[in-house]
Amino acid sequence: MALLEWASSLTPQQWAFTAVGAIALLHIVPYLWDANRMRKYPGPFLAKFSYLWLGYHSMMGHRSEVVHEMHRQYGSWVRLAPNYLSIADPDALQIVYAHGNGTSKSDFYDAFVSIRRGVFNSRDRAEHTRKRKIISHIFSAKSVAEFEPSIRLHVMSLIEQWDKYTDMAKKGMSGKEGTGWFGKDNWLWFDCLPWFNFLAFDIIGDLAFGAPFGMIETGADAAPVPKGGVIDCKDETEIEHVPAVQIINDRGEFSMSLGVLPPSWRPIVRRLPWFSNGGMAVRRLAGIAIVAVNKRLKTPTDRVDLLQKLMQGKDDQGLPMGREELTAEAQTQLIAGSDTTSNTSCAIVYWLARYPEAQKKLQKELDDELGVEDEIASTAEQVKRLTYLDAVINEAMRLHSTSALGLPRLVPEDGIHVLGEFFPEGAVLGVPSYTIHRDPQIWGEDVEVYRPERWFEQDAVGIQKTFNPFSFGPRACVGKNLATLELQIIISSLLRRYEFVLQDPTKDLPTAEGFLRKPLDCHVMMRRRDA
Template sequence: MDLLTYILLTLILLPLWITLYYFIPYLTTFSPLHSFPGPPFAKFSNLWLAYHSRRRKRYSAIHSAHRKYGTLVRVGYNHISIASEEAISLVYAHGTGWLKSEFYDAFVSGVPGVFNTRDRAQHARKRRVVAHAFSPGAVGRFEPYMAEDLETWVGKLDSIAKEAEEEGSEYKSVNMMPWCTYIAFDIIGHLAFGKAFGMVKTGRDECVSQRPDGYMTRIAGAETLNRRGEVSATLGWMPALRPFAEFLPDAFFSRGLQSVKDLHGIAALAVSQRLDAVQQEMAKESDRHDILALLLKAKDPDGEAVPYEEVVSEALTQLIAGSDTISNTACAIIYLILAGERDAPGTILPRLQRELDAAIPGNEKVAMHKQIKNAEFLKRCIHEGMRLHSTSALRLPRIVTSAEGVCFEGHHFPMGTVLSVPSFTLHHDLDIWGDDVEVFNPDRWLPERLTQRQKMAFITFSHGPRACVGQNVAMMELQLIVATLFRRYDLELQQEELKCSEGFTKKPVEYWVGIKRRV
């Protein structure tokens, strides 16, 4: 077969195959979904979801679709998005037996980890191995590592703030997004791998990755993580395209898939170096109490050590979850606190700083968890920031596995239907949160004001057996970062809005503030 004939056959057969792949299930298996409204193109394929993922605005497209079509929206040929807090227990709770959809296969690098494994038994086993690393006792032992990195961070921010004095300015302008990234990467480096990446110290987004041939290369860690999230979130909706994606003319795919490999190389190198240190019986390694140490000591149900590739995958999961989500969320919370103060002067910052001043002694550089764990206004600011920003803006898809299907509010979903609940849309639902839904109002989290619907609708860390296993560490880290920053510095908002893009999570693009030391 000559090349021209091959190209012609491809041009004829590929559209035919795509049509049959989606159209036959549309007419047969998923005919009960015909009554659900949604974007016309979304009814026949997942290309609508893939397109908006490629644009890095999936959460916005789904939110707009719900505002146009209502509570239940068909966003894929077999995918219904349900913007109702009543659906959370249906889709995510214990006992349903439902599986994560094949969307998650696009996030597997090496062997599946606790986040992306779809097998229920494997997930239960992996979660038992990982969960002990996040017990209350273990979390408490992580704080010295966080404090060490925060002190380095404060030293750098002090130097930046001092530049204003030298220039004769009141505030020094700084983009806080990179600095939130640096501190989040360094802390998770300490917790997951035993040492910080050194981003704060150098002021650069840089990590070392090991490729399969053993070659070491320096890469931009946060940029690599962003590209990995973007390409995986796009290809997650198009599983048939994944084997060929690196050959597509759009560099988005080739660069993104290389980032998947580079990110895996960061974890593989860190685990390998740690194992070498342990085998050499270095005292400082054997005395550490971090996530990787606990994974290396863990046993599976048969009493066997966790396989090396599985340790790498779990370490990679912690790297991604602990850097991406924390940096994005911390940056958004800082912005929203200042934006709330701008919109209602005297109602946010003075209250927060009075609380922090009372809790943290004047000579302390960084906050300690025992000092601020009961700082209620700080907690309310963090919760309100997580609600408005919604870092994990698209709720995670689950596939109905019961032969009889499932019903919700009189609607029937057959086996094989994918269901999800969009957290961004729930967190911005006027009926749930009131007329001030778009206002940063920490006092809506006062126990006497919080309604049952609001409690149910707030799903930042997901729900049920697949909820975030590291949420206690995440909350502790956010409290320490936000408390340290606002206790030590005055910040001036220098941009009108916080523009975001989305890979797997929703990320601020940049965030400019003026900074100076508090008197």
């Protein structure tokens, strides 16, 4: 009662000073208490006291570049939030993400849950182990080889479409207004990014749900969802078509920006206008998975694909996944399989167009090794022996770093030692791939130059411990083998057939980062090599 009387007696100015003082104490006391032993590490001033610094730069879409600049300014250890430390040292990878060290995914991953937790955002170690046992065999090298016909089919569909456009370009024809392409001087001028999105979505749609989305055929970003929002995984409803690529982009930005903030802030922050599109994107993305899984389960088939293998998988108790869990895992594969492949494919073409000597060397290897073959799309047997192709892909993944941020790991009960430093329970650590991929001690002083030859020159041990496109340890990307095969077939098939040049050689590849770092466009000139 006395407290209420005191509060009611305050003037508006006193209330304002009281509120400011309370907010200051909430930030200053934890800093002084230093429960996570991070006060000694340098970093942006605001980041020492508040999550606002990291939240702001996550929203702005260039977090990894900003964090990289912080490491250039402060060194290998940078405090990015009150309980989050970024460690830009390749040796830290083996500790922070290693098997048996006890670290787990932080509450950052809670922001990525929609239908239910999947293998990507499961934080419980036992549950993650259970899921991974069911899923991991699906992505073994032997199993992934069974997906090759589907990958090649959609690559051939893309080539058929591009051949039509290049034939029209040779005649000086242009697309209808709004199509974004035109022919000039025997070259096709267009933005290739949407087409890599269409290709990746059709491949993963075929593999994860039993049928492609038909984006290559229509040249449009469209996928079916329940009209009006998400439905129960078993319900029927009216369907509408939405832009799936944009939905995944919006969802990544939303979940990334929300995930870096404390859980107690999230219910309030969700109500802010900036987050409204992201919330809708989460619901629509779940709807895409629900519609696709429902459609597939209505028409049983013995075809070999991810969904069939997920349905056949069983845990240690001999139990298969339930309908809801199956849908959640299929959604995970849709996101991971579309976003990473399209972004990386586009980045590879950009760098090859920017560095024509590398493009010519790759095409010579393709001609020498595959020149007598008749296949439009390369085969897994052909690409596995192409060493320069692998260097081209790896160098683009190093520079572009689709998964660029330092994935956050929570220190366990007993704490851990990292490079001579001890961190207690509750501290959050991450190793930023974008920055270690630019470590001059590993990669040389020309780290910003696209040079595939470095993969034959650099210290193999140094590269092995530093190159981190698929993360590291027990929670690394389970789809690495599938992604690698896709990139090998896509890039070898397209570069064997086409020549690429940048429309503006002075322009850097524009990017934005949600959870993944993505190109915004890639305007190139393309022509058939036999033209």
